[in-house]
Amino acid sequence: MMMASWRRTTLHCLLWVVRYVMCREVMVPPGPLYRVAGFSMSIPCAVTGYEGSRTQDFEWYLYRDDSQGRQMGVISTRDSGFAYAPFQPRVRSEEVRVERDSGDSVRLVFQRLRADDQGRYECYTPSTDSKYQGNYSASVAVKVIPDTLLISYTRSLIGQLFLEGAELTLTCSAAVKSKEHTHLSITFGVRAAMTGSGSSTGTERDIIAIDKELGLRPGRGDSYQKRYDDGELTLMKKSGVGGMDVYVMRMSAVAPEDSGAYFCEASQWILDPNGTWQKIAQRSLEIGNLTVQPLADSLRVTSTPRGEVTVQLGSPLTLTCEVSGLASGGRSGLLVKWIRTRAVSSEDRVVTGEVGEEEVARYSPNGVVTWRDDSSRGGGGSMEKETEGRYTLRLFSAHPADSGVYRCAVSVFAGKRIPGPSETATVTQRSEGVTVNLKTKEVKVSALAQLPRGPLLKRGDTVTLLCNVSVVTTGPAQVEVQWLQKVFLPVQEGGTKGGLDREGVEEKGRVLASLTHEGLSRLYTNNSSEVSVDRVSPVTYRLRIFSAQSEDQGLFVCQAEVWGQDPQGVWYNTGAKAQSENVRVYLYARAADLLLIPLVVGVSSALFVGVVIIATVTCCFMKRLARQRSPK
Known part of the structure; x- marks a missing residue:
């Protein structure tokens, strides 16, 4: 009896829970909602716990503050003639409309809110349930405040033209x-360039903003984020006149991709x-x-004097490099280099490894x-x-090695x-060449x-080579002497070995030693023999190779x-x-090497003959002894 009563009680409770869960409920956001006259308003409304179709209908009513509780039909999803007279034109023009988010969720949209739209808005859902239970409507108060955004x-x-690298301040x-x-949030952004009719096209990009929570936020993308992180993009707020705040955006260097139509956007936010x-x-x-001209189109690098210049030996040489086409303000770093191209023969390039172009000097940013x-x-x-965009190279005393074609190379870091x-570098450009000739004495x-x-020289002897140098000139002169060796190499069958002449000798010698014009000796040989170089008279230079070996043979030349x-x-x-x-x-x-061969041959022959004689005698003696001992 008690068990049956417990079951009835449990079933009754379950039915009550199910009935409670299935109760219709209409939901709107809590109020009051403050909205600004002249701007749009959107109020969401959703219904749950309903029976019937998944697409529910909605009806909106307005209770104005001065209506003494009288309701006004605003709009309905099932009745096109639902709106009261004040709202009918606005509904027909879709200035007031209902937008569906789903079958059971909509939002009431006012495209342009009016002051008399203030009041309490009720969202009502006609019943599709088998029983009338639950909440069929909900309301929220809307306060319309005046527009004070300036x-x-x-x-x-x-249509302003900026050079790449210039600073932009808005x-x-x-x-x-x-x-x-x-x-109040402030956003600076850019769109594609404006057309002649004043409209703009293309994708809109936010550059930097002070957001609704008063935080500083760079625009999306690596470009603006990196500039912001590097301190090249900033947005500051300062007090202005008449209660207005002034917002200053600064880009330290604009790039060609920054071209476009710039705008400033101010938004008013409220916490619901x-x-x-x-x-x-x-x-x-x-x-x-704003149009940004690339540096590659505007940069100009020139050098003076132009064309060709001839200077006397020991005279000063002055070359000037002028850089133009840069943004004013000197915000870009310049790397200025003077490059010299000298006429180097192919033969010298093979021997010394020199190239025709070399850097003389550089002026870093x-x-x-x-x-x-x-x-x-x-x-x-x-x-x-000397001045902004003007750089000067001075050689106080020109030497023959200073001759060649000079160019000024400028690298710009915008x-x-x-x-x-x-x-x-953003761009690098060179000037035209200036040919510098030196008048030298003969x-x-x-x-x-x-x-x-x-x-005759033999292996192990000291080899001595002399080089007599004759110089005809005016004024003081010194000589630097190099000794080179051309080694004998075998010629491969079917042709000559690369780098060999007809006799199978290296065409290009290797440097053994040198005596500089300052009297310093330098040794470069890789052979096992020791070498020395010295000056034995005003015109005679000597090379000595001690304990010369086979690898020290070859052709020797001296170069002065x-x-x-x-x-x-x-x-x-x-x-x-x-x-x-x-x-x-x-x-x-x-001589000792020449006697060694017959000596070896003689000793070998004597030993061979001796062995043969001893073997023959021993063999005969043993046979005779064996016959004597045999029984008769």
Whole structure:
């Protein structure tokens, strides 16, 4: 009996729960909702726990504050003639409409809110249930506040042309005077360039903004984010006149992709009772079109003097590099280099490994001057920045090695005064070449290499080679002598070995040793024999190879280069040089080496004969002894 009563009670409770769960419920956001006259308003409404079709109908009513509880039909999803007279024109023009989010969720939309639209809005759902139970409507209060959002700008862009790397500064003033607590957001953005009719096309991009929670936020994309992180994109707020706040956006260096129509947008936000931010007013101002010209189109690098210039030996040489077509303000870093191209023969390039083009000096963006070879200039030059965009190279005493074609190469780092070590230049451009010729004094030089008279050279002897140098010139002169060896190499069958002449000898010799014009000896040989080089008379230079071996054989030449002295006392290479004819060095075998062969042959023969004799005698003696012992 008790069990049956418990079951009835449990079933009754379950039915009550199911009935409760299935009760219709209509939901709108909590109020009051503050919205601004003249701007759009959207009120969501949803129904749950209903029976019947999944597409529910909705009817909206308005109870104005001064209507004393009388309702006005605004719009219905099932009856096109539902709206009262004040709303009928607005419904027909779709200024007031219902938009469906789903079958059981809609939103009431006012395209342009009016002051008399203030009141309590009721969302009602006609019943599709078998029983009338639950909540069939819900309402929310709407407060319409006046429009107090103001926005203006101080300077417009009217088809303005900017050079790549120039700084762009845009200002926008905005204010809102509301009795309610609202926030103001400011956004600077860009669209495609405006057309002649004043309209704009293309994708809109936000550059930087102060958002509704008053936080600073760069636009989406790596470009604006990176600029913001590097401090190249900023947005500041400062107080203005008349209660207006001034917002200043600065881009330290514009790029060609920054071309377009710029605008400033101000939005008024309010925090609704449900905790979500709602945009209740917005105004946008077109600041104007901006066109950014690439540096590659505007940059100009020129050098003076132009064409060809001839200077006397030891005279100063001045070259000037001028850079134009850059954005004003000097916000871009410049790397300025002077490049010299010298006429280098193919033969010299093979021997020395030199190339025709070399860097003389550079002026880095941070003002540091670096020379290709400080020791070679000996403080005899300078590179200076005279004015913005003007750089001067000075050689106080020109030498023959300074002749060649000079070009000024400029690398521009747009918007970066001091670029990082891994920073890539925006553009690099060279000037036309300036040909520099040096008037040098005439220098004649000749070289003659020879072996001194003496006995035949043998392996292990000291080989002595002499080089007699004759120099005809005016003024002080010194000679630098190099000794080169051309080694005998075998010629491959079917042709000659690469780098060999007809006799199977290296065409290009290797440097064994040298004696500089300063009297310093330098040894380069890789052979096992020791070598030395010295000067035995004013015109004679000597090379000695101690304990010469087979690999020291070959053809030897001496090469002489003449160094002169300029009026400042600095020694320089005149470029005059001469090379001697080949001197053949052949090493004969020593006497002890010649006696070694017969000695070895003789000893070997004697031992062979002795062994044969002993073997023969022993064999015969053993046979005879065996016959004597045999029984008769």
